[in-house]
Amino acid sequence: xxxxxxxxxxxxxxxxxxxxxxxxxxxxxxxxxxxxxxxxxxxxxxxxxxxxxxxxxxxxxxxxxxxxxxxxxxxxxxxxxxxxxxxxxxxxxxxxxxxxxxxxxxxxxxxxxxxxxxxxxxxxxxxxxxxxxxxxxxxxxxxxxxxxxxxxxxxxxxxxxxxxxxxxxxxxxxxxxxxxxxxxxxxxxxxxxxxxxxxxxxxxxxxxxxxxxxxxxxxxxxxxxxxxxxxxxxxxxxxxxxxxxxxxxxxxxxxxxxxxxxxxxxxxxxxxxxxxxxxxxxxxxxxxxxxxxxxxxxxxxxxxxxxxxxxxxxxxxxxxxxxxxxxxxxxxxxxxxxxxxxxxxxxxxxxxxxxxxxxxxxxxxxxxxxxxxxxxxxxxxxxxxxxxxxxxxxxxxxxxxxxxxxxxxxxxxxxxxxxxxxxxxxxxxxxxxxxxxxxxxx
Amino acid sequence: xxxxxxxxxxxxxxxxxxxxxxxxxxxxxxxxxxxxxxxxxxxxxxxxxxxxxxxxxxxxxxxxxxxxxxxxxxxxxxxxxxxxxxxxxxxxxxxxxxxxxxxxxxxxxxxxxxxxxxxxxxxxxxxxxxxxxxxxxxxxxxxxxxxxxxxxxxxxxxxxxxxxxxxxxxxxxxxxxxxxxxxxxxxxxxxxxxxxxxxxxxxxxxxxxxxxxxxxxxxxxxxxxxxxxxxxxxxxxxxxxxxxxxxxxxxxxxxxxxxxxxxxxxxxxxxxxxxxxxxxxxxxxxxxxxxxxxxxxxxxxxxxxxxxxxxxxxxxxxxxxxxxxxxxxxxxxxxxxxxxxxxxxxxxxxxxxxxxxxxxxxxxxxxxxxxxxxxxxxxxxxxxxxxxxxxxxxxxxxxxxxxxxxxxxxxxxxxxxxxxxxxxxxxxxxxxxxxxxxxxxxxxxxxxxxxxxxxx
Numbered sequence: 001x002x003x004x005x006x007x008x009x010x011x012x013x014x015x016x017x018x019x020x021x022x023x024x025x026x027x028x029x030x031x032x033x034x035x036x037x038x039x040x041x042x043x044x045x046x047x048x049x050x051x052x053x054x055x056x057x058x059x060x061x062x063x064x065x066x067x068x069x070x071x072x073x074x075x076x077x078x079x080x081x082x083x084x085x086x087x088x089x090x091x092x093x094x095x096x097x098x099x100x101x102x103x104x105x106x107x108x109x110x111x112x113x114x115x116x117x118x119x120x121x122x123x124x125x126x127x128x129x130x131x132x133x134x135x136x137x138x139x140x141x142x143x144x145x146x147x148x149x150x151x152x153x154x155x156x157x158x159x160x161x162x163x164x165x166x167x168x169x170x171x172x173x174x175x176x177x178x179x180x181x182x183x184x185x186x187x188x189x190x191x192x193x194x195x196x197x198x199x200x201x202x203x204x205x206x207x208x209x210x211x212x213x214x215x216x217x218x219x220x221x222x223x224x225x226x227x228x229x230x231x232x233x234x235x236x237x238x239x240x241x242x243x244x245x246x247x248x249x250x251x252x253x254x255x256x257x258x259x260x261x262x263x264x265x266x267x268x269x270x271x272x273x274x275x276x277x278x279x280x281x282x283x284x285x286x287x288x289x290x291x292x293x294x295x296x297x298x299x300x301x302x303x304x305x306x307x308x309x310x311x312x313x314x315x316x317x318x319x320x321x322x323x324x325x326x327x328x329x330x331x332x333x334x335x336x337x338x339x340x341x342x343x344x345x346x347x348x349x350x351x352x353x354x355x356x357x358x359x360x361x362x363x364x365x366x367x368x369x370x371x372x373x374x375x376x377x378x379x380x381x382x383x384x385x386x387x388x389x390x391x392x393x394x395x396x397x398x399x400x401x402x403x404x405x406x407x408x409x410x411x412x413x414x415x416x417x418x419x420x421x422x423x424x425x426x427x428x429x430x431x432x433x434x435x436x437x438x439x440x441x442x
Numbered sequence: 443x444x445x446x447x448x449x450x451x452x453x454x455x456x457x458x459x460x461x462x463x464x465x466x467x468x469x470x471x472x473x474x475x476x477x478x479x480x481x482x483x484x485x486x487x488x489x490x491x492x493x494x495x496x497x498x499x500x501x502x503x504x505x506x507x508x509x510x511x512x513x514x515x516x517x518x519x520x521x522x523x524x525x526x527x528x529x530x531x532x533x534x535x536x537x538x539x540x541x542x543x544x545x546x547x548x549x550x551x552x553x554x555x556x557x558x559x560x561x562x563x564x565x566x567x568x569x570x571x572x573x574x575x576x577x578x579x580x581x582x583x584x585x586x587x588x589x590x591x592x593x594x595x596x597x598x599x600x601x602x603x604x605x606x607x608x609x610x611x612x613x614x615x616x617x618x619x620x621x622x623x624x625x626x627x628x629x630x631x632x633x634x635x636x637x638x639x640x641x642x643x644x645x646x647x648x649x650x651x652x653x654x655x656x657x658x659x660x661x662x663x664x665x666x667x668x669x670x671x672x673x674x675x676x677x678x679x680x681x682x683x684x685x686x687x688x689x690x691x692x693x694x695x696x697x698x699x700x701x702x703x704x705x706x707x708x709x710x711x712x713x714x715x716x717x718x719x720x721x722x723x724x725x726x727x728x729x730x731x732x733x734x735x736x737x738x739x740x741x742x743x744x745x746x747x748x749x750x751x752x753x754x755x756x757x758x759x760x761x762x763x764x765x766x767x768x769x770x771x772x773x774x775x776x777x778x779x780x781x782x783x784x785x786x787x788x789x790x791x792x793x794x795x796x797x798x799x800x801x802x803x804x805x806x807x808x809x810x811x812x813x814x815x816x817x818x819x820x821x822x823x824x825x826x827x828x829x830x831x832x833x834x835x836x837x838x839x840x841x842x843x844x845x846x847x848x849x850x851x852x853x854x855x856x857x858x859x860x861x862x863x864x865x866x867x868x869x870x871x872x873x874x875x876x877x878x879x880x881x882x883x884x885x886x887x888x889x890x891x892x893x894x895x896x897x898x
Contacts, residue, residue, distance in 0.1 A: 041692035043527075046499035047520045050773065052488075053505045067482040071505040075485065082483045089555045091478035118523055140693055178696055183816045221661075251475045251577050253613060253620070316477075359843075360819040363810035368620040372661075372895040374819035374843045392817070394843060394895040396661065419874075440661045442844065442893045 008163070009073065010155035013057060017080045018157055022059035022087070024097045025080075026156035028288050030054045036146035036170075037121045039129055047118050056288070057083045058326075060097070064090040065312070094315030097156040101292045103285040107278035110194035113147055113167040121145040128173040128203040135207045139175040142187070146170040152284075160290040168193055168281070174206040177213075184213055184389070185357075186377060191417050191426065194279040209356065209377065217380035217388030223436040225352040225407065226395065227345060227381070230416045230429035232355040237333070238362060238423045239369040239399035240271070244298055245328055246309035248367065250317040255368055255400065259304050266406035267302040268338055269432075275323070275331035281417065281426040282332050287325035296322050333427035338409025342431050345408050347384035353439055354379040354386065355395060362422025369399040392442040405435035443600070447592035450510035456495040456518045457529050460593035462730065463489035463507060464772040467550070468585040471558045473565040475577040481558060488772040493517040494531060498524025503773045530757035534733050536596040541727050543602045547633035549584040557582055560636070561608070564643040568612045571647035574654060576615035580643075582608045582636065583867055597732040605629070605879065607867045608636040610643045614650035621653035621838060622809075623823060626866025629723065635865070653824055656836040659894055665802040665828075666842065666892040667795055670861035672822055673884030675808040677713055677785045678870070680818040680846040681706075685715070685740045685748075686766070686778040686872075687755035697759075704746045707850045710788040713741040715750055717765050717781030722881040723865050724781035728765065731776055735765035740783075752778050770875040777873055782881030788856025795855045795888045802828035803894050805840050808863065819843040819895075841895035849889055857886030 010027040017025035031053045038046045056069045057079050066087025070079040125143040132141040146169070153163040174187020186209035188202050228236065248254035256264065275293035277283055286292055289311050297305045308324040309317065324330065346354075357376035374394050380387040410431040417426050447461045469483035488505040491513050500520030502513040549557075561580045568578040584606040591599045607628025614621050625642040629635045668676060683689065690696040717735025719725055726735055731753050738748045751759070752767035755778055767776035796804070807823035825840035826833045862883040869877025 037524075043692075044498065044524050046501060046775070047524050048501035048503065049516050049520060050501075050503040051506060052503075052773075067480070069482075069484040069486075071486045071488060078485065082485075086482045086554060089478075089558045090481055118520065122523065176693075178693065178699070183696075247474070253577050253615070255618065359817060360810065360812040360821070360841075363812075363819075363821045363841075365620060365622065365839075368618060370839070372839055372841050374817060374841075374895075376817065392844060392893065394661070394819075394841070394893070396895060438661075440893070440895055442663065 008153055008155060008161065010153045011161060013055070013076055013080065014155050014157050016076055017057065017059050017083070020080055020084060022061050022084060024157040025057065025059045026097055026154070026290060028056045029153045030150065032148050032150035034146055034148040035118055035121065036144065037118055037125055039125050039141070039143040041140050041142070042129070044122060044125070055079060059083045059087050060093045061087040063093055064088070065093045066090045093312065095311035097158040098160055098290050099158040100160045103162060103292050104276055104294070106276050106283050106285050108164060108166045108193050108283050110167045110279065112195040113169055114149065116147050116195065121147065124171070124199050128199050131200060131203040132173060132175055132207060136177070136210060139177050139210060141175040143173040144170070154286060154288070154290050156290050162286050162290065164285060166193060166284070169195055169197060171197055171199055171202055173203045177210060182391070184210070186210055186213070189417055190415055191281045192279050193281065193283060212379050212386045213389035215388030216391055217382065219353065219380050219390045219393055219439060219441045221439060221441045224439055225349050225433060225435060226437045227349070227352065227354045227431055227433045229354065229356045229431055230414045231357065233429050233432060234361055234418050234423050235358055235371050235373060236399040236402055237425070238366045240403070241330060241423070241425065242367045244307050246307040246317060246319060247313045247328060249307050250313055253367055256304060262304055263302045264304045264400065265299055265302040265403035268409055269299060269302050269403060269406055270297070270336035271299040272297050272334045273308065273330050273332070274334050277332050280332040281415070284331070287323045289321065289326055291321045291323040293323045293331065330425045333425050335427070335429045337411050337413050337430045340408050340410060342410040342412050345410055345431060345433050346381060346386070349381045350383055352381040353390065353395070354381055361420055366422070369401070371399060372396040394440040395437055396440060397437040402434045402437065406432055407435050408433040443590045444592065444598050446510065447590060448598065450514050451592060451594050453511050453514050454493060454518055454594055456493045456521050458494040458531055458594055459492065459514065459518065460591065461489060461491050461510065461514070462772060463590045464587055466585060466587045468583065469554060469557070470581070470583045471554065471561050472579065472581040473561055474579050476569060478558070481554060483554070490772050490775060491517040492775055493521035494529055495521035496525030497527035497529045499775070500524060501775055530754055532753045532757040532763050534753065534763060537728070537732060538598045539727065541599070541601040543604055543630065545604055545632035549606050549633040550586055552633055564610050564639055567640055567643040568610060568647045571612070571644065572614070572651045574614045574616055574651050575612055575647055576620065577613050579609070579611040581867060591730065591732060593732060599728055599732055606633060606636055607865055608639065609867050610639065610646050612647040612650040614654050616654045619654055621650050623649035623653065626864050628865040649824065652836060653838045656824065656838045658839040659803060659825060659837040661895050663891050664894050665799045666889045666894065667802065667804040667828065668887050668889065669804070669806050670857070670884050670886060671807045671863050672805050673785055673887050674863050674882035675820055677884055678780060678783050678880065678882045679813045679820055681713060681850060682715070682780045682783045683813055683872070684846070685750050686780070687749050687751050687759060688778040690749065691755045691758040700746065700749065702746050702748070705744055706741050706746050707744045707853055709744045710856050711741055711744045711850070711853060712739065712786035713783070714739055714786055715766070715780055715783045719782045719881065722782035724880040726781070729767045729776065730769050731767040733763045733765040733767065735781060738764045750778050750780065752776065768878060770878050774875045777875065779872065779878055780870065780880050784860055784881070784883035785856070785885065785887070787858055787860045787885045789858050790855040792857060792886050795857065795886060796828055796833065797831040799828045799831060803837070803840060804828055804833055805842060816845050816847065817843070818846055842892055843895060844893050849892060852890045852892065853887050854890055855888040860885050
């Protein structure tokens with residue numbers, strides 16, 4: 001993982017920046033090649049090869065920070081010059097660039113992915129499409145497979161110099177079903193840094209959402225118990241992720257700002273950010289500021305244990321960087337499993353709601369936990385069973401209240417991937433049941 | 443560049459191929475609270491090659507424009523893996539054109555320091571407004587893109603595409619209640635569009651503080667008046683996306699649902715997409731397939747009369763291309779997108795729309811919106827209750843949702859003037875392509891029996 005060679009491009013850029021007057025400098029280079037195939041509306045529609053390079057340069061001059069980026073490896077003078085220009089007016093640096101550290105050993109590269117070419121990806125895609133069509137030929141099926149090989153390197157003027165290689169394999173399948181004015185979307189996707197993956201299981205997972213939606217079940221306005229599927233947790237996690245962001249804490253906008261060490265959730269709720277899971281979707285050994293990654297307990301048995309920090313925010317707040325990079329991005333979020341099975345959880349509910357997808361996530365006022373959001377895909381629970389899909393229902397409540405009112409977590413967990421505009425994470429989550437929330441039906 | 447692109451295209455051996463290369467320079471400044479949040483600039487160069495073979499598309503995208511022939515071959519090989527059917531691709535007249543822009547104040551020659559100072563002024567207005575202002579976000583971004591497009595049919599278009607925008611957001615807090623308000627500005631005309639924004643910054647701060655003491659709206663079905671900006675978002679999100687033919691063209695059920703000639707609303711309902719509208723945020727002379735943009739009626743006199751097309755969707759549906767194939771950036775192929783979409787004005791006066799509402803909600807301005815075909819949801823920035831025909835108290839958490847087909851039929855009055863949303867950093871998102879700048883507009887409208895979300 002840790003290679004020390006003097007001729008790396010990132011080190012040359014750092015050298016250039018110091019020569020041009022920077023007091024300290026860092027360079028990060030990411031280059032990757034991706035192959036992907038895309039099935040839509042029942043057929044193979046397109047395939048793509050892509051090549052990307054991105055060079056990010058950050059400098060500190062006279063205690064002020066400047067940044068610039070380029071896609072052109074021959075534009076080193078240009079990118080360094082622009083970073084130095086930005087530094088003239090930049091914000092005051094509240095950090096020093098980290099020196100070389102021993103990096104944690106993690107697996108991010110699976111050579112078995114290298115020979116995977118488009119024809120095989122097409123074959124796997126067809127297999128999932130056929131499975132979905134075999135369940136219900138009226139579903140307009142879709143599938144996506146993508147393989148990426150990435151080289152990352154990092155160097156700074158404090159002597160840190162790292163490089164790493166990553167493979168990534170992404171497989172998704174799903175479809176849409178239209179009945180009159182009723183349109184149902186459902187899909188399932190897995191992304192990981194190794195090849196071994198059961199495509200049939202992914203298709204079956206997507207089929208499960210259609211199966212539960214074969215009937216439409218009316219629902220009445222009122223307060224009812226709600227089970228969030230791992231995917232459906234997005235509405236709660238969005239608020240929590242904003243609240244745990246060290247920058248929001250420092251700026252005073254996080255409702256968690258003075259709750260460190262206090263109980264903020266049910267005692268069965270433990271949330272860890274773990275970048276060191278072998279082959280995890282966001283697994284890596286160092287962040288984009290050259291800070292080694294670490295496993296970080298955010299909430300332990302309901303007690304708030306840590307916020308996430310980058311170098312600069314940590315410097316301002318009197319904290320330490322948690323290795324979450326300049327943007328404080330979560331890596332692999334992990335919620336500990338509970339002690340009941342999903343089936344038991346369901347059986348215990350006489351009248352409730354299972355929520356899986358939302359429309360318009362991130363709008364409104366997520367930071368204080370409040371949500372009032374349209375359920376895109378949700379199911380009515382009746383006498384311990386799924387009665388059918390609910391339509392035109394809004395779910396309203398407060399994410400922090402919901403976390404305190406957790407009544408059960410499932411033993412089963414699954415990986416989910418959120419890549420929307422406001423929520424961006426990968427995670428391994430159980431289903432979570434919450435006491436009562438307001439459902440507004442039309 | 444023309445020679446380079448056309449030379450590279452000579453190695454193509456498929457039915458159709460094109461290359462789009464973009465050179466983008468951008469800069470940004472933002473404040474979050476009293477501190478400078480981000481400042482910087484970047485240069486991005488890259489391109490995409492599209493190859494069509496027997497109904498299958500092969501794409502090659504790249505940052506390194508060194509070996510275009512290799513990329514063309516790669517795209518063609520990929521297309522041959524995918525194809526196996528029949529291609530549908532409407533033909534258009536090849537064109538050669540160069541589109542340059544005039545910036546009144548060229549943001550490229552304005553020093554970063556000046557951009558920063560201006561944002562600092564706006565930020566100070568927000569932060570100094572009231573002790574209840576918790577924090578702020580003031581963001582500035584500019585970009586200047588040069589685009590070269592060449593196709594195997596002989597089209598070559600060179601285009602300059604500038605954009606500058608700002609957003610000023612105020613966040614107020616009292617106890618556990620946090621409220622936001624924002625204002626945006628910008629456009630293609632130059633740096634002057636983001637100057638003199640002090641008054642708007644003040645308004646955002648004022649509204650955020652006012653909302654703290656506003657009660658949340660009580661959830662339920664109401665008669666709702668949407669103001670013009672919200673109408674613009676509604677018609678874009680709830681209906682406009684359904685007019686994008688890539689949702690429809692291979693989906694028989696959607697085709698049945700969106701049959702031209704079907705009634706979608708009252709006689710006075712007209713919805714238009716116009717990529718040729720002078721000065722619009724979504725205006726272009728050509729789309730990203732070299733098709734001239736045009737004015738397209740989507741709904742005319744309440745009847746579905748048209749939809750938005752790329753060359754492929756037009757051919758599939760036996761209709762004409764409308765110049766709506768657009769892409770956010772070079773690493774995306776163009777897909778069917780809206781340009782400037784608006785509901786046309788009707789004849790109703792606002793006071794006549796309100797006067798016979800016993801209990802209703804006036805929903806004001808957009809705070810985002812989204813849709814999954816039939817179902818939509820969007821948040822208003824704020825709202826006022828309407829009681830006994832009069833505008834009453836300010837309320838917050840006004841979220842509208844429902845089934846678009848029902849809601850369109852429930853529009854019973856349409857106001858007498860169209861207003862456009864001010865440009866800003868937020869654009870439309872579809873298929874991971876975001877933000878695409880579009881124009882959104884409309885008049886005041888009245889919707890009967892519309893679900894407004896809130897806590898019970």
